[in-house]
Amino acid sequence: MVRHALGADPPSGGLELDCGDWTLGVTLLARITQQLQAAGLILSQLRCRDASTYVAGSAQGWRCVLDEPATGSEPAAAPPGRPVHVHRGTIRSGEQIEVEGALLVVGDVNPGARVSASGDVLIWGRLRGMAHAGCRGERAARIVALQLRPVQLRIADAVARGPEDPPPLGVTEQAQLVENEIHISPAELGRPLIAG
Known part of the structure; x- marks a missing residue:
């Protein structure tokens, strides 16, 4: 080809x-x-x-x-009752984003930056700041990033520090609650979003 x-x-x-x-x-x-x-x-x-x-x-x-979708094409609608908020660009130290529903960041979350959502937090970039999924108590929420090395992770009321080991190359990772503890594993990319 x-x-x-x-x-x-x-x-x-x-x-x-x-x-x-x-x-x-x-x-x-x-x-x-x-x-x-x-x-x-x-x-x-x-x-x-x-x-x-x-x-x-x-x-x-x-x-x-x-890139943005071609002119004249409509972006796909989020499922009813499941808002997905999209932020394009890097979130820098001192910046905070909090949304109702799921949050998709197309960019990095730098150290000193904070993102939180009542549902899932998805980062198509590096997570090196703080992320809080399920900030209204949704314990099934998760945090997914192409490179998951945060200062702190929160899911619902659970809190954990980020891993010390370098991330595996080419593996998208997720953090989720397993028996009331935050565990990091390879991401399940086909799983539906939780909007909280």
């Missing part, structure tokens, strides 16, 4: 891959990257409008840009 698109004499160097609305998973993106490298090209940035593609690229450590 890549060989056909590049022709017999492809250019060399960095490349921005614009996926548009295509949904590309980790496996397919890895194969495309291998073919690009075989042709002497290095993927410098992944640009897309699909959140799943953004997560797959970010999980592999690529610089990713999530």
Whole structure:
């Protein structure tokens, strides 16, 4: 596929891959990257409008840009009674975001920053600040991040410090309550959101 698109004499160097609305998973993106490298090209940035593609690229450590949907297309509506609030960009030290429902941060949460939601907290970036899921008492809420290394985690009334070990490469992690303690494990990405 890549060989056909590049022709017999492809250019060399960095490349921005614009996926548009295509949904590309980790496996397919890895194969495309291998073919690009075989042709002497290095993927410098992944640009897309699909959140799943953004997560797959970010999980592999690529610089990713999530573009707005194309003009004229409507974003998918949240299920009734389950609001999902989206924040695009890095949340810096001293900044706080608190929402009713689930919170999706497309960016990093830096040390000194705080995010909280009555439902799930999803971070498509690095969590290095403080996150509180289920802030109104929803014990089934969870915190998911591409890199989960917070100062502090809270789920409902449970509190824990972040792990000391470096995060596993390419593994999205989640924190959830198990027997009244916060446990970190590989994320269940197909699980429905809890909006609190």
